[in-house]
Amino acid sequence: MARMPQGQPRPVPDPDGDRYDEMLRQERLRRARAEADEAGPPGASVGHPELLESLIPVWGSGREAVADFQEGDYAGAALNGALAASDLFLAGAIVKGVAKGGVYTVGKMAAKKATKKATKTTPYNWDAKVRPWMGAQGYLAKGQAGHHWAIPQNGWGKGVPERIKNQPWNIKPMPEGPAGAEMHGRMTGRYKGKPKFNALERYIYGTPAWSKTATGAAVGHPAAAAKAESEKRR
Amino acid sequence: MSPTFPAIGFRQDVGRYATPGLEKFVEFSSSEDFAICNGWELKYGARNGMVLVDSELRSWRVVSVTRLGIVPPLWSFLLRFLLQQAPYWVDQELEPLEPITLDQLKDRMAASVLSNPDDWRDDEAIAGEDGPPQDEQEMLDARVAGIRAADSVEAIWEFLYCR
Numbered sequence: 263m264a265r266m267p268q269g270q271p272r273p274v275p276d277p278d279g280d281r282y283d284e285m286l287r288q289e290r291l292r293r294a295r296a297e298a299d300e301a302g303p304p305g306a307s308v309g310h311p312e313l314l315e316s317l318i319p320v321w322g323s324g325r326e327a328v329a330d331f332q333e334g335d336y337a338g339a340a341l342n343g344a345l346a347a348s349d350l351f352l353a354g355a356i357v358k359g360v361a362k363g364g365v366y367t368v369g370k371m372a373a374k375k376a377t378k379k380a381t382k383t384t385p386y387n388w389d390a391k392v393r394p395w396m397g398a399q400g401y402l403a404k405g406q407a408g409h410h411w412a413i414p415q416n417g418w419g420k421g422v423p424e425r426i427k428n429q430p431w432n433i434k435p436m437p438e439g440p441a442g443a444e445m446h447g448r449m450t451g452r453y454k455g456k457p458k459f460n461a462l463e464r465y466i467y468g469t470p471a472w473s474k475t476a477t478g479a480a481v482g483h484p485a486a487a488a489k490a491e492s493e494k495r496r
Numbered sequence: 497m498s499p500t501f502p503a504i505g506f507r508q509d510v511g512r513y514a515t516p517g518l519e520k521f522v523e524f525s526s527s528e529d530f531a532i533c534n535g536w537e538l539k540y541g542a543r544n545g546m547v548l549v550d551s552e553l554r555s556w557r558v559v560s561v562t563r564l565g566i567v568p569p570l571w572s573f574l575l576r577f578l579l580q581q582a583p584y585w586v587d588q589e590l591e592p593l594e595p596i597t598l599d600q601l602k603d604r605m606a607a608s609v610l611s612n613p614d615d616w617r618d619d620e621a622i623a624g625e626d627g628p629p630q631d632e633q634e635m636l637d638a639r640v641a642g643i644r645a646a647d648s649v650e651a652i653w654e655f656l657y658c659r
Contacts, residue, residue: 383523393614415626416620416625449623
């Protein structure tokens, strides 16, 4: 609009003005689209791992958790996050176990000329050999009972060689003090007037944390992988 | 004069979880057995100062332990090295002590059993896994009674370690 000398405005015809406005609008739209493409679509994720990748401890479930979270699947993210945490716990348990010796071995039998007397001994005997070693390595505290949780010492476990069943992996430390003695007693029968634990109680109190975690991981990883695969197909 | 076997070694409790001043005993079934020491024992000096009582009741004190080399095979050594139980041949310098009587040996072993209940308890027997629950003290007393009933070092060794 031009201002005339008398100070009164008056319209001036502008045949290209509308086209120019339209051109500017199109240009703004084009730029907005380009910026959006550069930033990625809303809710973009790192992507889910492939089936085999999802089975890799920590990495598979960790990536799955991040992808689920970015896509707004918070339940899936929580499940996979828990799986990744359980993998880390298991790895920590293995490292700690190895740091303490992990497996009881008998060095004395390595002597080339083992005598008849040496072969008479029971080198993996629980109370004269392995238990003192486990105490010295810090697996069991003073006065703390150790429970053979997977392979019992007696019953069907009698037929299992001592070198297999008398090992740290098969020993679940009971709580220290009288409560631990009672708990150990109730694993296999009545103890001082108290009833035997039921199957669930025996599982809760009688299996090590790493075993429960491993069970969860063994079930959880394939389940999470199957869930991710089915979501991919959809 | 070399020790005869089986022999019993009295040593101090050592290691990260040890109770200072506590005496424990270990068995050696043969001279080869005595000549091997694992990495953990070497690290904590478990054999240093140990009193060895042989099958003829002669006794010695271990005054020094020198590592000679690894016990083959190599793969077994390496595997057990990772588990901190690597076996080494060792040379031990022994200082002769006065011989002791069988009763003195029994007394010393009995005292060690009673002061180290954790080393001699059968947890499953106490829990009653295979019969009625056993009393821990009665179990230890039975071990001491077995030691006292033996008529030789070899009989004690068989009672404790050849079950």
